[in-house]
Structures are given as C-alpha cells and as structure tokens.
Amino acid sequence: MKVALFVPCYIDQFYPQVGIATLQLLEKLGVQAHFPAQQTCCGQPLANSGCERDALPIYKHFVDTFQDYDYVVAPSGSCVYHVRKHFDKLDQTAEVQHVRGAAYDLIDFISTVLKVESLPGAFPHKVGLHLSCHGQRGLHQANESEMTPVRDGQLSRLLRSLDGIELTNLNRNDECCGFGGTFCVSEAGISARMGQDRVADHVRNGTQVLTGSDMSCLMHLEGIVRRAKMPIKVMHAAEILNGVTS
Amino acid sequence: MSASRDRILAAAQANKPEELPLPTVPLFGGDATAERFTTVLAGIGGTVVWLDGLASLVPTLQKLFPDAQNTASPLFRGTVPVDAQTPTGILAAIDLAVLPGEIGVAENGAIWLPEANMLHRALPTVTQHLALVLDQRRIVATMHQAYALLPHTGGYGKFVAGPSKTADIEQSLVIGAHGARSLVVLLY
Amino acid sequence: MNHAIRADKFLLDADRTTWHDETLWFVREKRDKAVYAVPEFQELRELASQIKNHTLSRLDLYLREFEAAAQANGVFVHWAADAAEHNAIILDIIRKQGATRVVKSKSMLTEECHLNPYLLQNGVEVVDTDLGERIIQFRDEAPSHIVLPAIHLKKEDVGDTFHTHLGTTKGESDPQRLTEAARQHLRAKFLAGEVAISGVNFAIAETGAVVVCTNEGNADLGVNLAKVHIAAMGIEKIIPRLSDLGVFTRLLARSATGQPVTTYTSHFTKPLPGREMHIVIVDNGRTQQLGRPDFRASLKCIRCGACMNTCPVYRRSGGHSYDFTVPGPIGAILSPNIDMKKHASLPFASTLCGSCTDVCPVKIDIHTQLYKWRQVLGEANEIPASKKWGMKFMGRVLASTRVYGLGGQFARRALRLLPHGLTHAPSFNAWAVARELPTPPKYSFREWYAQQPQPTSQPTPQVPA
Numbered sequence: 001m002k003v004a005l006f007v008p009c010y011i012d013q014f015y016p017q018v019g020i021a022t023l024q025l026l027e028k029l030g031v032q033a034h035f036p037a038q039q040t041c042c043g044q045p046l047a048n049s050g051c052e053r054d055a056l057p058i059y060k061h062f063v064d065t066f067q068d069y070d071y072v073v074a075p076s077g078s079c080v081y082h083v084r085k086h087f088d089k090l091d092q093t094a095e096v097q098h099v100r101g102a103a104y105d106l107i108d109f110i111s112t113v114l115k116v117e118s119l120p121g122a123f124p125h126k127v128g129l130h131l132s133c134h135g136q137r138g139l140h141q142a143n144e145s146e147m148t149p150v151r152d153g154q155l156s157r158l159l160r161s162l163d164g165i166e167l168t169n170l171n172r173n174d175e176c177c178g179f180g181g182t183f184c185v186s187e188a189g190i191s192a193r194m195g196q197d198r199v200a201d202h203v204r205n206g207t208q209v210l211t212g213s214d215m216s217c218l219m220h221l222e223g224i225v226r227r228a229k230m231p232i233k234v235m236h237a238a239e240i241l242n243g244v245t246s
Numbered sequence: 247m248s249a250s251r252d253r254i255l256a257a258a259q260a261n262k263p264e265e266l267p268l269p270t271v272p273l274f275g276g277d278a279t280a281e282r283f284t285t286v287l288a289g290i291g292g293t294v295v296w297l298d299g300l301a302s303l304v305p306t307l308q309k310l311f312p313d314a315q316n317t318a319s320p321l322f323r324g325t326v327p328v329d330a331q332t333p334t335g336i337l338a339a340i341d342l343a344v345l346p347g348e349i350g351v352a353e354n355g356a357i358w359l360p361e362a363n364m365l366h367r368a369l370p371t372v373t374q375h376l377a378l379v380l381d382q383r384r385i386v387a388t389m390h391q392a393y394a395l396l397p398h399t400g401g402y403g404k405f406v407a408g409p410s411k412t413a414d415i416e417q418s419l420v421i422g423a424h425g426a427r428s429l430v431v432l433l434y
Numbered sequence: 435m436n437h438a439i440r441a442d443k444f445l446l447d448a449d450r451t452t453w454h455d456e457t458l459w460f461v462r463e464k465r466d467k468a469v470y471a472v473p474e475f476q477e478l479r480e481l482a483s484q485i486k487n488h489t490l491s492r493l494d495l496y497l498r499e500f501e502a503a504a505q506a507n508g509v510f511v512h513w514a515a516d517a518a519e520h521n522a523i524i525l526d527i528i529r530k531q532g533a534t535r536v537v538k539s540k541s542m543l544t545e546e547c548h549l550n551p552y553l554l555q556n557g558v559e560v561v562d563t564d565l566g567e568r569i570i571q572f573r574d575e576a577p578s579h580i581v582l583p584a585i586h587l588k589k590e591d592v593g594d595t596f597h598t599h600l601g602t603t604k605g606e607s608d609p610q611r612l613t614e615a616a617r618q619h620l621r622a623k624f625l626a627g628e629v630a631i632s633g634v635n636f637a638i639a640e641t642g643a644v645v646v647c648t649n650e651g652n653a654d655l656g657v658n659l660a661k662v663h664i665a666a667m668g669i670e671k672i673i674p675r676l677s678d679l680g681v682f683t684r685l686l687a688r689s690a691t692g693q694p695v696t697t698y699t700s701h702f703t704k705p706l707p708g709r710e711m712h713i714v715i716v717d718n719g720r721t722q723q724l725g726r727p728d729f730r731a732s733l734k735c736i737r738c739g740a741c742m743n744t745c746p747v748y749r750r751s752g753g754h755s756y757d758f759t760v761p762g763p764i765g766a767i768l769s770p771n772i773d774m775k776k777h778a779s780l781p782f783a784s785t786l787c788g789s790c791t792d793v794c795p796v797k798i799d800i801h802t803q804l805y806k807w808r809q810v811l812g813e814a815n816e817i818p819a820s821k822k823w824g825m826k827f828m829g830r831v832l833a834s835t836r837v838y839g840l841g842g843q844f845a846r847r848a849l850r851l852l853p854h855g856l857t858h859a860p861s862f863n864a865w866a867v868a869r870e871l872p873t874p875p876k877y878s879f880r881e882w883y884a885q886q887p888q889p890t891s892q893p894t895p896q897v898p899a
Binding site: 019038047061086192224 | 445459466787832833838845868870
C-alpha cells in the first residue's frame with residue numbers, strides 16, 4: 001500500500017506539528033506515508049470564492065502529484081471533501097478518478113481503511129470535539145443531528161477508547177464554527193460571532209482540550225480562544241492520538 | 247393574458263429537464279389507535295373527550311360548555327340555525343359549533359372535515375369554540391391512509407388539527423389566534 | 435451594500451443577536467424532535483424530492499391539466515408573466531367587484547410582487563391577516579422569515595407597535611394579550627372583507643384544487659367570509675395527485691415548526707354559487723430558473739423555512755440582511771436568478787456547512803447550489819475585483835511548488851518579524867478583528883520533512899487486529 005501524506009498549505013506553513021503528528025501516528029499504525037514535496041494545495045480557497053477556473057491548474061497539479069499512490073491522507077477533511085466532490089470539473093481521466101477516490105481524511109483512513117476503532121493510551125482530560133461540517137456532512141464521518149439524535153462518529157469512537165478521557169456534551173453538537181474558508185474574512189463579523197458562540201458552548205460545558213480532525217476550523221477557533229484568553233487548549237486530533245500511542 | 251399563458255407554457259416546455267419518473271407512495275404502517283390520537287392532539291392544544299354513545303352528546307356538551315349561548319350543529323338542534331346563506335353577523339356571534347368529523351389521523355391529531363359537515367364554510371373557524379364528533383373506528387395512522395380514504399375533497403374541505411394558534415410573537419405559543427379558541431374531539 | 439455590511443449592523447447588538455440565534459435554534463430543535471419521531475422521515479424526503487423532480491420534468495403538462503380541472507370547477511384561471519402583470523390582474527378583479535376592502539393571508543408570492551403597496555396606491559385597503567404579517571405591515575417592514583415574518587421583533591417591539599396602532603396599553607408586551615388584541619382587530623376586518631387573497635401551498639393537477647396551510651385559520655376565515663377568493667401561486671406549486679399530499683403534509687409542518695401538521699390544511703376546489711374563485715398562476719423568473727440545470731432544483735422548495743432556522747449565518751444576521759423576499763440559504767440561491775448584480779453577495783453569505791441541505795424536506799442541494807452560484811458570479815465578474823485578482827494570483831502560486839514554498843517562507847517570516855499591532859490591524863486584516871493569527875512556526879512541515887532520514891522503501895502496513 002503506497003500512502004501519500006497531503007499536508008494542506010496552511011498546515012504546512014502554520015501547523016507543521018500537525019503534519020508531523022499525522023506522519024508519526026500513521027507510522028505507529030504501520031503505515032509509512034510519503035510526503036511528495038511538489039504538493040501545494042487542493043484549490044478550495046479559490047473555488048469557494050467563485051474562481052474555480054483559476055483553480056483548475058491547482059487541481060491538475062494535485063492529481064499529477066498524487067496519482068501514483070494508493071491513498072492520499074490529509075489531516076483536513078475539508079480539503080479531502082473538495083478533492084472528492086469538486087474535482088468533477090476536471091476531465092475524468094483514470095488518474096483523476098483514482099485520486100478522487102484515494103483521498104482520505106486522516107481519521108476516516110484510520111477508521112475505514114485501517115479499520116482501527118480503538119487505541120491504547122490515556123488522555124485524562126475533558127475533551128470537546130469539534131465536528132467539521134465537511135467531515136461530518138460531506139464525508140459522513142459522524143451522524144448529523146439533522147437526521148438522528150444518535151451522536152456517534154469515527155473520531156468520537158477513537159477518542160472514547162482512550163483511558164481517562166471525558167468527552168464534552170455540547171448544547172449544539174454539530175453547529176458550524178464559522179470558518180468557511182474565505183468566508184472568515186469576507187464575512188468576518190458573522191464568522192467571528194459563530195466562532196465565539198462555538199467556543200462558548202465548549203467553555204460552558206467544561207471543555208479543557210478542544211480537538212477535531214480539521215485543522216482549518218481549529219485554526220479559526222484557536223484564534224478566538226487566544227484572543228479571548230480562554231483556558232482551553234486547541235489540538236488537532238492527530239496530536240492527541242499520536243501523543244498517547246507508543 | 248392569454249399571451250402570457252402561452253409564453254409561460256412554452257418556456258416551461260422548452261426549459262424542463264428530461265422526464266423523470268413519478269414514484270409510487272407506499273401507505274406506510276403506523277399506530278392507528280385512539281390512544282395515540284389522544285396524546286398527539288393533547289400535544290397540539292386539543293382535547294379528547296369520550297362519549298358514551300352518540301346519545302350522550304348533548305349532556306356532555308352541556309357539561310363541557312355550560313356558558314355557550316349560541317350553538318350550531320347538524321347533529322342536534324342548536325340555538326342558531328346555520329346554512330350556507332347565514333349572514334356573517336350571525337355567524338360571528340356563534341360560541342360553539344359541533345360538527346361531525348369524517349377521518350381522524352393518529353400521527354398528527356388532524357380530522358377531515360368536508361364541506362357537507364360544516365353547515366357554512368366559515369363556521370369551523372368563525373365559531374369561538376369547535377367540537378368535532380368522531381367515530382373512533384375512523385382513526386387511521388397517517389396522512390397517507392387518510393388521503394387514500396378520501397374519494398375527493400368536494401368543493402371545500404379541510405383537515406383541522408387542534409385549535410387556532412400562533413407563535414408569531416417571539417415564538418410564544420398562543421392558543422386562539424383568529425379561528426376557534428378551543429377544539430374538543432368527542433370520540434365514540 | 436452587501437450582506438456582510440448589513441450583517442455587521444445586525445451584530446452590533448450582541449444581546450439581540452444571541453436572542454435571535456437562540457429563538458430560531460429553538461425552532462430547529464422542535465423540528466429535530468418531530469423529525470426523529472417519524473421513522474420513515476428520510477424516505478418521505480426522498481419521495482417528496484422525486485415527486486417534485488417529476489413534476490418539474492412535466493411542468494407544462496401539469497399546468498395545463500391543472501388549469502383545465504380548475505376551470506371545470508368553475509374557477510377563473512389567470513396567467514401572469516411577471517410581478518407587474520400579477521398585480522394588475524388582482525387589481526382588475528378587485529375593481530370589477532367594486533371592492534375596496536381586501537384581506538390577505540400569507541403569501542410570499544404577493545410579497546415578491548410587492549402587491550400591497552400597489553393596491554394601496556390604487557385605493558384598495560389590503561390587510562394582512564397573519565399575525566406576524568400584520569405586525570410588520572403596521573411597521574412598514576418586510577418579513578424577515580418566510581414562516582415567521584416578525585421573528586426579528588421582540589414582544590416589547592410588538593407591544594409598542596400595537597400601542598400605536600391598536601391602542602393597547604402602553605408597555606403591554608404579553609404575547610397572549612397582544613394576540614387577543616390582534617384577534618379582535620382582525621375579526622372586524624374579516625367580517626368586512628369583500629375580497630380575500632391567499633397564497634397557495636400546493637396546487638393539485640388532477641383536481642384543480644389549491645391547498646393552503648395555516649395555523650391561525652386566517653386563510654379560511656378570510657376566504658369563506660368574502661365574496662371573492664383570489665389565490666396567487668407560482669408555477670412551481672403544482673403537484674400531480676391528491677395522494678401526494680400525504681407526503682408533503684407530513685413533511686411541511688414538521689420541518690417548519692416541529693408541529694405534526696399545520697392546524698388547518700384547507701382544500702379550496704370550487705366556489706359556492708354566487709361567489710367567485712380566481713387563481714393567478716405566476717412565472718416571474720421561474721421558467722428561467724427551470725432552464726438552469728444547476729439551479730432548477732430550487733423550484734422544488736415548499737417554503738418551510740427549515741433552512742433559515744438551521745442556518746448559522748441567518749440566525750446571526752437576520753432575515754433583512756439578505757434584502758430579498760425569501761431570505762436565508764434558499765433565498766441566496768433564488769435571488770441571483772432574479773437580479774445577479776444586486777444579490778451577488780448572497781451566495782457568499784454561507785460557510786457551505788451543508789446543514790440547509792440536510793434539513794430540506796424536498797432535498798434541495800442548497801449548499802451545492804450556493805457553491806455553483808459562486809462560480810457563475812465569478813465568471814460574470816460579479817465578485818469584488820480584489821478577490822478576483824487575489825485568487826488569480828493564488829492560482830499561479832499554488833500551481834507551482836517553487837513559488838509556493840518561497841511565498842510561505844516569506845509570509846511566516848513577516849508574521850514573526852512585524853509587530854503585533856501591524857499584523858493584527860483590523861483595517862487591513864479582517865481575520866484579526868476578533869481572532870489571533872496563528873503563531874508562526876520557525877519551519878514549515880516541508881522544511882522539517884526534508885531534514886528527516888527518508889525511508890528507502892514503503893513497507894506494507896501492519897493493521898492491528
């Protein structure tokens with residue numbers, strides 16, 4: 001199994017520790033992932049801004065970069081969702097179809113491909129899970145509250161397997177954090193307010209560590225937490241899972 | 247006017263997608279009990295009262311609505327005779343209308359009320375209070391079964407589920423908006 | 435003015451924003467409870483979607499069938515290509531009656547056509563009889579929600595309005611007493627009404643009937659006391675069969691307010707002898723939308739408002755921030771069809787979280803359409819120039835590994851070296867108004883990776899049992 005690591009642009013530049021944790025966690029689970037150095041971005045920021053046409057060269061570059069791998073794993077469900085859903089704009093060559101199907105969010109890959117449902121280790125903290133909309137509603141990694149009251153999902157299952165962990169029960173289990181890509185600056189007011197409300201839900205319900213599998217939401221929430229100097233630590237799930245796994 | 251008709255129809259024809267199939271709607275199953283109907287109706291502000299046979303209708307109503315002066319009903323002689331020609335002013339003074347319902351729906355507490363059972367089309371909403379009389383054997387589980395039982399809907403007819411209500415002020419539920427202030431379903 | 439600017443005005447009152455968000459979330463929660471209680475709910479959504487898709491694919495035929503059936507019922511059928519024609523037809527019917535007193539139950543179509551000001555200009559008193567609509571009519575405001583038109587107002591606001599217009603006690607803000615005052619006021623209007631206008635929730639092709647759903651009973655009261663009933667409907671309200679209502683009536687109120695069904699589901703088929711019933715069938719851009727393959731599914735909408743109640747942006751920006759008759763996510767995909775330039779910011783007033791699509795009872799792919807409208811707007815140069823050129827620049831950078839690597843290094847270094855006051859200045863960094871920027875690390879992931887000993891081969895994974 002040839003597995004490539006896709007480290008989205010903003011993680012590469014701002015959160016290298018998340019890329020490192022992803023790589024190390026995969027290694028501990030027996031997967032030697034390779035990081036093709038020519039990779040850049042999935043093109044989502046452009047496409048979500050209405051500039052899909054300008055994103056096409058990026059899409060092509062993405063496919064060229066990853067076409068020889070069986071899986072492309074990224075610590076960001078949003079990018080994966082974009083590749084799967086919106087690369088339909090490319091000519092659907094065998095390579096394009098392959099890459100679209102091969103793209104996996106890290107937690108999805110661990111759960112679905114590696115079929116790992118629990119991990120040994122302890123994380124004795126109260127952990128608030130932020131479900132990313134693209135991971136949850138787009139990639140169906142967790143139940144949507146619009147459909148069912150049952151709160152379950154890949155990441156909550158993995159986290160619940162850790163010793164000593166307590167997951168926060170939120171008032172709104174899967175409300176959007178308000179990041180939304182370029183939305184976070186074009187609608188900065190609403191974006192910030194949504195983020196503040198999301199963080200407040202965690203604070204109210206006792207979250208000590210706020211985590212999720214999509215670093216873009218977490219970047220936004222971390223910005224809110226740090227600005228308001230709240231006593232919450234924001235970590236990507238890869239960092240938690242890698243930290244507890246030997 | 248007919249120019250617009252032709253233009254709209256031509257544009258609809260030109261712009262519609264390739265034909266897609268019309269699905270068959272199953273009847274689904276479901277609980278058709280009077281208990282469920284009662285619980286659901288209570289949840290939307292209505293009340294079920296059991297009659298000991300139709301003969302006990304009038305005494306039951308007297309107990310439920312001791313203050314009702316102006317009553318209208320095709321089931322017994324009310325104080326106000328109402329038909330399709332009754333003037334608005336007389337209708338507006340009616341306190342209680344007692345009408346026979348045709349079909350009850352357990353999943354939502356609705357009752358089918360055809361025009362033939364209304365005396366006047368406005369009566370079920372203009373009356374201050376409404377009582378619907380229903381044979382419990384006519385309760386079905388869902389709207390699918392209810393529509394399946396309707397051969398047609400006549401000139402006018404409606405499902406009535408509970409009293410008139412609104413939540414237009416701050417989502418506060420208020421019973422008694424413009425229509426009947428209360429709804430009692432008399433089951434027998 | 436774009437959505438973001440109007441949203442910022444709404445957000446200025448933080449407490450009111452909280453209240454608005456929580457009030458609508460409460461409706462979403464009621465919807466959830468009602469939906470969870472119906473085991474076949476997802477199946478019903480699929481059926482509703484298929485029935486609507488089928489109907490759109492035969493729309494001209496069903497419209498003809500409906501017209502013929504309605505005419506056979508003794509109903510006058512009128513066709514309006516646009517809002518102006520819709521208004522003119524209705525005024526004409528009213529004038530032929532010599533009537534001046536009109537009562538109107540809820541109809542988003544007549545809002546869309548701006549019927550009220552048109553009738554008032556022409557000497558007709560038109561009274562909105564839905565409580566929420568009446569409140570905003572007194573205040574001369576537009577509805578901020580399609581099901582809950584006055585949801586932007588607090589009970590104290592309504593109290594002030596009723597004090598002014600209905601003479602209620604100053605400071606009275608109890609919803610029960612305010613509703614009673616409206617009941618008394620509107621009863622008089624109902625009793626005096628000469629012509630009643632209603633909207634249409636469903637128009638049944640096989641029977642020619644129109645179905646109107648209300649909780650207050652205002653449509654029934656108005657229509658059945660007036661001599662003439664005018665029902666205004668968009669062409670997309672058609673459904674093929676009476677039995678299809680089994681599906682739609684089970685979905686509509688549960689999705690809208692969490693009720694199992696609306697209080698009144700009224701079927702208007704034939705007028706009484708001596709009375710008149712008119713149906714005005716309106717296009718006003720709908721056939722154009724039908725011709726847009728990516729967007730025609732928006733015509734499946736049954737106007738339940740669930741997408742508004744669930745939308746985290748709508749809840750925090752209010753319906754008026756959309757400046758369109760139908761606000762929220764569904765409005766954001768309907769409005770560019772009407773006026774692309776004016777409503778260009780609406781498809782961007784979303785995080786594309788997808789909750790709207792998940793609650794939609796007829797399965798409109800709302801968030802996908804929002805994304806697709808963005809592309810249409812981008813191609814039509816209806817997005818801000820700075821964004822357009824910025825994105826073109828990013829496109830170049832991100833298609834090249836080398837340029838990307840250099841740019842990233844530069845940005846991180848700049849962030850580290852420049853003072854916080856400069857990097858976080860709200861005047862040119864919208865991110866930093868309420869958020870800290872990430873702490874720039876010394877190295878990027880790729881720089882770290884390049885320093886690592888590279889594996890020579892790729893081992894097969896050992897999956898734990």
